[in-house]
Amino acid sequence: MGEAYASLLSLRGLTRRFGGLTAVDGIDLDLAKGGLVSIIGPNGAGKTTLFNLVTGLDRPDAGTVSFEGRDVTGLSPERLAAQGIARTFQLGRVFGNLSVMDNVLIGAHTRLRAVKPAVPVIGPLLELGLALLRPSAVRAEEERLREEVKAILARFGERLLPRIDQPAYSLSYANRRRVEIARALALKPRLLLLDEPTAGMNPSETAEMQGLVAELKAEGLTILLIEHKLEMVMRLSDRVIVMDEGKKIAEGPGEQVRGDPKVIEAYLGHGLSGTAEQESAA
């Protein structure tokens, strides 16, 4: 694979309208391999909609998304996942009735090879047959992935490992967020999108999460982060993008953005009146 592209992810003029509202308005963004860019902004600024556009859950009305130099605008979430884009969700979407182990194994779904032969047309039928017969290659693959899941869960200390067989619905809110991140890591992503990974966490849990994200960055993972906790954003980000009402109003290193009068106005203008308001995912 050549490294001809300038940045791993690049967005050009990305726009999404809902009726009269322009949720994402002409956003440009470049994210270099191994970089960490944070998107901040008041509730309703369009951050989550931007994530949805990048991960294929929603289609842009205008603009392009390029990943590794290829145009991937409007591809389905399945295809994008197969290309190595993983995300977590703002509201914590774990599979409630699946165990922690199974939740994280789903993250590795795109990496299944032995059980999902790449044969056109009859591929699904072969998959069904292999799942029922389970020859040794399939069993070995499953075993290997299970070991890998345990290694991923070990990164969260004793938070998840003791609960590996518990259904996800029985976990605490913070643990569900951790399961989501573990699931994303199991995909072996080339690009990881984290949507408010510390929402609902107390300061010590937040610090723990911050440590983990820093570790991932140090390992060379490329990360796009939505986060409200500014201290974490300032520490981790190479660059910060500020969104308000769908538009990018500032971009640059954290300290520079922090002092920008437009940013202060955006936060004071909305932040005081609408703090209880849930950021609309739509």
Added chain:
Amino acid sequence: MSSWLDYTINGLIVGNVYALVAVGLALIFGVSRLINFAQGSIYLVGAYIGWVAVVQLHTPLPLTIILVAVVAALVGLIIERFGLRPLQNSVRIAPLLATIGISFVLDQLVMLTFSPNPRALPSQLPDVRFQIGGGTIGPLDLLIAGVGITSALLLFVFLRYTKLGWAVRAASQDRDAAMQMGVDVNRVNQTVFGIAAALGGVSGLLVGMYYNQIDTAMSLQATLKGVVAEVVGGAGNVPGAVVGSLLLGLVESYGIAVFGTSYRNLFAFLLLVVVLVLRPNGLFASARQAPPEPLTGTFIAPSRPVRIPRWAFAVAVALFAILPLLPVSFYVLQTLINAWLLGMLALSLTLVAGTIGQVSLGHAALLAIGAYTSALLSLTLNLPVGLAIIAGGLMSAALGTILISPSFRLRGHYVSIATLAIGEIVSLVILNWESVTRGPIGISGIPPLSLFGYDLVDPKAVYWFSFVVMVVLALLQVRLLGSHLGRSFRAIRDDDIAARAYGLSLNRYKSLAFIFGGFAAGVSGGIAAHLYSYINHETFNTQQSILALTVVILGGLGNVVGALLGAVALVGLPEVFRIAAEYRILIYGIVLLLLVRFRPQGLLGTI
């Protein structure tokens, strides 16, 4: 040309009747995001109340209409208060199942009270026809049009100019915001159910008068037609429901004009499937609406399944396997053979509805496909019965999956509507495709079960045969659930958006679930065909679909052992208690309602 005008008038009149049902459905959907499968039952109640009023009480027409509206509204209020309000905070599947259960209970109560035989419902209006242009119109047509337009106007005024009407509209736009602003959502729900039921009841009365005949089969048809009209107009959209109804009336009327009466329903259901596939938000909504809200709640009740130790399962299998060697009566064996056939269907449905979350209401169609394939292959090609049954299973798997595939992009309630419609389409095709299926005459003289050239006529042999087939299918399914496919199916059920974000293609995995489940159901149908030796288009009907669903809920969604336990319980217990056949469906309906309310995870728990 004159007849075209007649067909147009007829289409608009019938459309008016559908509109009365569909508007109620749209109001309810708007406020509570629920497709009320009991709407047709209220329509049925309305027709029978009307019959009592006209034939026994001899009430004048205006009083008849008022009486029907009031009684139907009361039924609606009771459904809301006791059937649905207790489920407000439960998982999304619960109210869906509850309205299905309520519909069966109401239909059966009407049937038990009035007998299933059709009755005449005279219209009380003079039988004259007026010439207009090239067509004719009668007083009843005018009455129906008048009632339709008057109700629409009243509803418009109510929603627009009254405080309660505002509350209804507010609640349908944003329920939580309306509650925060002090809107009493319970009162709104009551109002909406009352209005919907009154309209539905009057609609039943008018239809009964229009055809001068009422019978208990009207209920399901009305629900289906109302839902079709509502979905065509856009779920929850009240004016859309009216337009959708008129469109449906015209499509049916012109369809009859061109192809004949027996195709009437086929057009309605094809229209539904086309709209669901091309414009799932209805004809009037933008095809690219905002993506659906994140669904943080789960579709099915979370639970920890009861762990059945392997030895216990093995002991149970062994006991049932040696049962025919014990001195048991022919009657017991016969009952258990029925249970094993139902068990296979339940295995199929528990995979489709439970494991991957597609609550199919047309599952009996898979039985029918398997039964017809197996019967025709053994009769016309002299294929050995064992092979014919396997071919029936494969045909069900293939054809069933292809037919159901338009519903793969749908969710929740829509899947149930689409599968119900697809089931009806299958039965209508069987009825009308005479050159292959022998149409309404059915297929007789189907050869008995046989294996390697030996006929299985001894009940013991039939028992063992069906038991072994069922156990093999169950073991295969357990193996499937333990593979990566089991995990993938369940992930799609719990959160299809998150599943897609991790590379799970909904089409691929829903197809695989239906292929696997379709095979089991087709085999069950195939065995049944050779057992009964005669089948027709009504052998496998919606009642069986609902019975299978009750079995699956009873055992626990997705739970293989639960499905078999549920089948034995629901087939066996009524026999043990010698409950008369006509009360059984009533009891199944009540069991379904009680389960949804008090033990949504079933006996053995959801897997």
